[in-house]
Amino acid sequence: MNILVCEDNLIQAQALTSHLQTFDYVQRVDVVTTGEEMISVVLEKNDITALFLDIDLPGMNGLEAYGILKMQGCDIPAILITGLRPAASDTYHLGIVDVVEKPYLTPRLEEALKKLRLHIEHQNFIQAGGVYVPVITDELALLSPKDILFFEAGARELKVHTLHNTFEAKYIPLKIYEKYLRNQGFVFSHRAYLVNTRKIKYIDHTDIHFIGDFQHVASVAEDKLSILKKILQRINMSPI
Template identity: 65%
Template sequence: MNILVCEDNKFQAQTLVDHLKTLEYIDHVDVVNTGEAMISAVLEKNDITAIFLDIDLPDMNGLEAYGILKMRGKHIPAVLITGMKPLASDTYHLDIIDVIEKPYLPPRVEEALRKIRLHIEYQRFIRVGGIYVPIINDKIIQVVPDDILFFESCSRGVKVHIVHDTIEAKYIPLKVYEEYLRNHGFVFSHRAFLVNTNKIAAVNDEGIFFKGEKERKALVAEERSGLIRKLLRRLDILPT
């Protein structure tokens, strides 16, 4: 997560930054001290995950600044930090994730971050179709379709190739996965391979290659190669 802290009190800003930097899932923290600076920072950058926002800023109300961002199409989850808790009606329509009242302790910040992470995961879940794909071996793992590159049938079941990992699955045959994911861009490239067309980077005689993946590839049957290329061109994934 990359956090933007908007706080005009230098001591409070530094205290918050120091704590955020101790958390392993926080990659970077930036600090601004006015509403205008916050708006500019968000509009200029595309990697801000969440905002910690003071309500009482020198140039404008923090909620007003956040509302301007929403009107500019920037829907970034925010946590409001304030010495005087606003009315729920003032924050509800802006989708403020949490409100922290000053003074606060570090566990309260971590609780707010947990809410942000759940919010981000839910939004991603909805964006990729609102379903989980079950992978069963000694335990049940659930992933979203967007995390899957391809399925590969093997003697012990099915190998599920996900981003940065491969998981061996039991009990669910490849055909069942195909029926479940048919409307989410998954097609057979070979009788033993079910591929996510949204992740394909290239198709050639050697097989199907995937975005961000240098080694793993899926086989493509000769009779399926032309159909898959045609589908990818229709989806603007491959050039015409």
């Protein structure tokens, strides 16, 4: 989760950032101090997962800035961290996930983060067409198709690679995953690799590189290369 904090009080912003960075599912926390800056960063970076924003900001207030982002099609969930209690109707219509009043204690922040994660999971579920991918390790994990880069079948194991994790899956064969995810853009690039074509960045000879991932590559067999390139061209991507 990449979080953008919009708070003009730098001491409070640093305290909130320190709190958020203690959670292992938070990858990055950035800080801005004005609503205008928040709009600019969200539109430029295009990888912000959630917003934590104050209302009382210099110039444009937090709710106004968030409303502008909404009008521009940015459906990023937000938590209000504020000393001003806004009208419930204002936050409801904007889609604010939770309102945390200052001063707050750690349990209250954890409660807001739990709501935020559930909201994001629900968004991912809807965006994926109501599909979750079951991955059985020592426990059952339910992944959104858009979070999976590729499946890799070994002699005795099946690995599921996401942007931030690799799961060693059990019991479900690769062919079953292929049938289940065929309509989600997954294709065999090799008999041992099932790749998410919507996450491919480029193909270098026989290696497939993925958007946002610099560590893992999948293989493409010669007899699959031309088919894969046609698929990428169809979704307006450069295959090379």
